[in-house]
Amino acid sequence: MAHVEALRCRECGKTFPIAPSYTCEFCFGPLEVAYDREAVKAAVSREAIEAGPPSIWRYAPLLPVDPPGDATQQVGWTPLVRADRLAAELGLGEVWVKDDTRNPTNSFKDRVVAVALAKALEFGLKTFACASTGNLANAVAAAAARAGLESYVFVPADLEPAKIVATAIFGGNVVAVDGNYDDVNRLCAEVAAERPWAFANVNVRPFYAEGSKTLAFETAEQLGWETPDHVIVPVGSGSLLTKIRKGFDELYDVGLLADAPQVRVSGAQATGCAPVATAFNDGADTIRPVKPSTIAKSLAIGNPADGYYALDTVRETGGGLAAVTDDEVVDGIRLLARTEGIFGETAVGVTIASLKKLAREGVIRPDERVVVYATGHGLKTLDALAPQSGPTAVIKPTLDAFWDAFPETKEA
Numbered sequence: 001m002a003h004v005e006a007l008r009c010r011e012c013g014k015t016f017p018i019a020p021s022y023t024c025e026f027c028f029g030p031l032e033v034a035y036d037r038e039a040v041k042a043a044v045s046r047e048a049i050e051a052g053p054p055s056i057w058r059y060a061p062l063l064p065v066d067p068p069g070d071a072t073q074q075v076g077w078t079p080l081v082r083a084d085r086l087a088a089e090l091g092l093g094e095v096w097v098k099d100d101t102r103n104p105t106n107s108f109k110d111r112v113v114a115v116a117l118a119k120a121l122e123f124g125l126k127t128f129a130c131a132s133t134g135n136l137a138n139a140v141a142a143a144a145a146r147a148g149l150e151s152y153v154f155v156p157a158d159l160e161p162a163k164i165v166a167t168a169i170f171g172g173n174v175v176a177v178d179g180n181y182d183d184v185n186r187l188c189a190e191v192a193a194e195r196p197w198a199f200a201n202v203n204v205r206p207f208y209a210e211g212s213k214t215l216a217f218e219t220a221e222q223l224g225w226e227t228p229d230h231v232i233v234p235v236g237s238g239s240l241l242t243k244i245r246k247g248f249d250e251l252y253d254v255g256l257l258a259d260a261p262q263v264r265v266s267g268a269q270a271t272g273c274a275p276v277a278t279a280f281n282d283g284a285d286t287i288r289p290v291k292p293s294t295i296a297k298s299l300a301i302g303n304p305a306d307g308y309y310a311l312d313t314v315r316e317t318g319g320g321l322a323a324v325t326d327d328e329v330v331d332g333i334r335l336l337a338r339t340e341g342i343f344g345e346t347a348v349g350v351t352i353a354s355l356k357k358l359a360r361e362g363v364i365r366p367d368e369r370v371v372v373y374a375t376g377h378g379l380k381t382l383d384a385l386a387p388q389s390g391p392t393a394v395i396k397p398t399l400d401a402f403w404d405a406f407p408e409t410k411e412a
């Protein structure tokens with residue numbers, strides 16, 4: 001069973017009952033789930049986890065809700081792939097890729113949505129909704145279909161066509177909003193205040209966000225219950241980055257790791273939407289919102305809800321924050337595909353390009369064990385690559401035509 005005590009304000013520490021709510025009534029700070037740490041500690045062991053299901057629910061005692069049984073898809077427990085060819089190309093030592101393109105709707109969002117859905121069912125809410133830059137839309141629509149809930153998914157109207165199609169197919173309502181993600185998000189907060197719906201990343205956000213910790217749990221377990229020296233995480237709202245760090249710390253707090261984690265956390269953004277990287281590189285304490293303009297649409301959040309906490313995490317752990325251009329993003333997608341056979345979306349291109357940049361700058365070092373989070377599949381963002389990635393040659397169906405196009409193969 002879940003060992004949850006209350007919702008607690010991240011800013012002032014006041015606690016509130018468990019409910020679909022997300023901001024502090026007193027200071028408007030974000031609410032987080034507070035656990036009964038001793039109860040969690042008593043409930044977990046490496047053996048029990050290792051004997052659990054091949055999904056995020058193997059970590060159920062560390063999550064804020066009980067597994068929802070058949071209502072859930074099989075989410076998580078994705079491969080952690082040793083990436084020696086990528087490492088060699090970047091002059092690094094031990095690099096691993098956490099391949100979260102392998103989830104039911106091909107992004108890490110299936111993790112957070114599984115937890116949000118379980119909580120929505122527990123609250124007895126009948127409609128599942130979200131504000132999304134695409135991946136969350138796919139995940140919410142699919143999860144709602146599986147659980148038999150009605151869904152309303154709000155997205156910016158200029159989203160990649162693949163992400164719209166891969167949401168609409170699940171039969172819910174797709175609301176394309178004439179505005180950017182920050183406009184969509186604002187609208188969803190207004191709807192959430194009017195309707196008794198579960199908005200995954202609005203009124204059930206405190207529970208939803210906890211799902212991201214499973215990326216850290218799996219990473220540590222897959223490394224033989226050890227933590228990496230350095231992780232690199234794409235930054236949209238900033239929530240994923242802070243939760244991955246929190247996940248490592250919690251494993252130690254409940255006795256599942258021998259040593260206190262010393263994980264350096266680095267973040268990745270696109271220059272067309274880099275409010276957190278800009279603050280980091282300017283040495284600023286405030287994050288100035290921006291109007292996004294980048295092919296990495298899943299990270300195009302100009303006013304990131306957890307940006308400040310992400311900035312703090314990177315500074316505290318001695319990581320770095322890179323911003324990379326759209327051309328570098330495309331190169332990053334190609335680099336990972338060409339060296340490791342993993343096709344990531346534009347956000348993954350941002351992360352790989354940032355890995356390259358931070359390695360070149362010496363922020364990520366060759367003596368570190370590095371884990372890179374590949375958060376979404378490349379088939380979602382084909383448009384970003386279409387002009388550059390085509391056939392090597394177009395030929396007539398004859399052997400001579402083939403020899404003409406590839407003379408080097410004839411010699412061999």
Ligand SMILES: [Zn+2]
Binds near residue numbers: 009010014024
């Ligand atoms: Zn507060």
